[in-house]
Amino acid sequence: MRHGISDQDWNDYVEGRAGEGARDRIETHLTGCLSCWDFYEQMSRTDEALGEAGEEARRQLTLDDRQLHRLLRGTFARMRREQGLPQSQVRGRLTRLETVLTPFCGAQAAARALHAAARHSPASSLDRVTHDNWEPFLERLSVIAAAMCGETFASLVREQGLM
Amino acid sequence: LADKSVIEHFLAARTEEAFCALFEAVCVRLHRYFLLRGLEAATAEELTQNVMLKVYRQAGELRDAGRFYGWLFAIARNELVSYWRGRQARVSTVGFDELPAEDAGRMAVEHEAAAGLRLTGWLKALDPADRDLVVLRFVEGLSYEELAEALRLPLGTVKWRVFNARKKLSRVINETAGGRARQHVH
Numbered sequence: 001m002r003h004g005i006s007d008q009d010w011n012d013y014v015e016g017r018a019g020e021g022a023r024d025r026i027e028t029h030l031t032g033c034l035s036c037w038d039f040y041e042q043m044s045r046t047d048e049a050l051g052e053a054g055e056e057a058r059r060q061l062t063l064d065d066r067q068l069h070r071l072l073r074g075t076f077a078r079m080r081r082e083q084g085l086p087q088s089q090v091r092g093r094l095t096r097l098e099t100v101l102t103p104f105c106g107a108q109a110a111a112r113a114l115h116a117a118a119r120h121s122p123a124s125s126l127d128r129v130t131h132d133n134w135e136p137f138l139e140r141l142s143v144i145a146a147a148m149c150g151e152t153f154a155s156l157v158r159e160q161g162l163m
Numbered sequence: 164l165a166d167k168s169v170i171e172h173f174l175a176a177r178t179e180e181a182f183c184a185l186f187e188a189v190c191v192r193l194h195r196y197f198l199l200r201g202l203e204a205a206t207a208e209e210l211t212q213n214v215m216l217k218v219y220r221q222a223g224e225l226r227d228a229g230r231f232y233g234w235l236f237a238i239a240r241n242e243l244v245s246y247w248r249g250r251q252a253r254v255s256t257v258g259f260d261e262l263p264a265e266d267a268g269r270m271a272v273e274h275e276a277a278a279g280l281r282l283t284g285w286l287k288a289l290d291p292a293d294r295d296l297v298v299l300r301f302v303e304g305l306s307y308e309e310l311a312e313a314l315r316l317p318l319g320t321v322k323w324r325v326f327n328a329r330k331k332l333s334r335v336i337n338e339t340a341g342g343r344a345r346q347h348v349h
Contacts, residue, residue, distance in 0.1 A: 008319065011326040046333040053282040054301040060276045061195040071194075072186050075212045076179075079219065122223070132220060155248065 003029060003036055014043045082131050090130055093161060097141065100160050104149050113148065117141035138162070171228040182219050190215065192303055193239055198277040199286070199298045200243055210246060214239045232305055233312025240295060240313060281339075288335040293328040300325055 002010065005026055012018040013026045030037050063071070094114065101110035117140040118126040123133045138161040146154035169188045173181040193214050197207035217238050225234050277283055282302070286294045292314070299305045299313060307325075311318045 007326045008322050011322050011329075014329070042333050042337070043329060046329050046336055049336050050282075050297070050301040050329070050332065053280065053285065054304075057195065057199060057280050057282050057302045060280060061198055063191045063194055068187060068190060071190060071208060071212060072183065074208075075186065075215050078212065078216060135217060135220060136224075159249075
């Protein structure tokens with residue numbers, strides 16, 4: 001809040017998006033307050049400088065066609081590799097996660113956590129977890145792990161699931 | 164507008180062909196975001212690929228093309244956070260194989276390009292979370308609604324934080340300009 005004008009109204013005014021009422025109020029105030037006029041000018045100059053700096057970054061940080069296609073080829077190569085992985089590897093990952101969970105919360109709770117994560121993810125059940133729906137499943141399991149044993153444990157689960 | 168139709172087509176079709184078009188439209192923005200957030204070129208490329216893979220796999224979660232950029236940069240931001248966490252967790256040092264000269268040259272050029280920008284210097288004055296805001300708002304041109312989605316924050320908080328980041332940057336930019344003017348006089 002500055003001289004009765006909220007930060008949000010100042011923000012909208014500097015960006016030229018203030019509603020008519022707020023704009024009139026600020027402009028009336030600016031005609032009689034030199035320090036706010038200085039403040040407004042400073043914010044406007046900053047906005048302009050940021051606009052120019054953003055334009056400069058967009059101009060300088062580009063990818064040429066060769067780089068772009070190398071990245072695209074690499075992405076497809078990874079996609080193919082992952083699609084080609086057998087379902088047995090998904091089972092292996094699930095077993096590893098169960099091994100991580102068990103010492104912290106017991107075998108039954110570990111199994112329940114895995115089933116709940118699958119049920120509340122696009123896989124819908126544990127035997128339907130695949131590479132394609134692995135990410136949301138793991139995300140859900142991390143949330144459950146965080147609720148059960150805290151954030152540090154959830155990070156550990158996530159790390160193991162990503163390996 | 165071209166981007167919008169590419170995004171809509173991908174979300175509707177979700178074919179590899181549609182993904183290629185989407186990749187060409189958005190890949191440069193992701194790569195630039197990672198460079199401006201301080202990553203080296205090779206890491207920026209790797210994380211860009213990670214994000215695009217997730218976009219391909221998880222596109223079914225997104226129905227509204229208008230929310231695409233907020234969703235995309237939320238994934239990118241998570242990827243960046245995971246990367247930093249992983250880096251902090253690694254305790255042993257890893258030996259780097261010697262890079263082929265061509266790759267080393269390319270990485271050096273790209274790293275210099277980001278390091279030489281005015282914005283890179285200004286961002287150092289901000290907290291990491293505010294750097295995200297400034298890059299996504301002033302370089303990538305995200306709307307406040309998209310920023311709120313990308314950063315998982317309420318709209319009012321996003322506006323307040325952009326305003327505060329602008330105030331902080333105003334001081335930094337003034338000091339930089341003042342310093343340059345003094346150098347010029349001397």
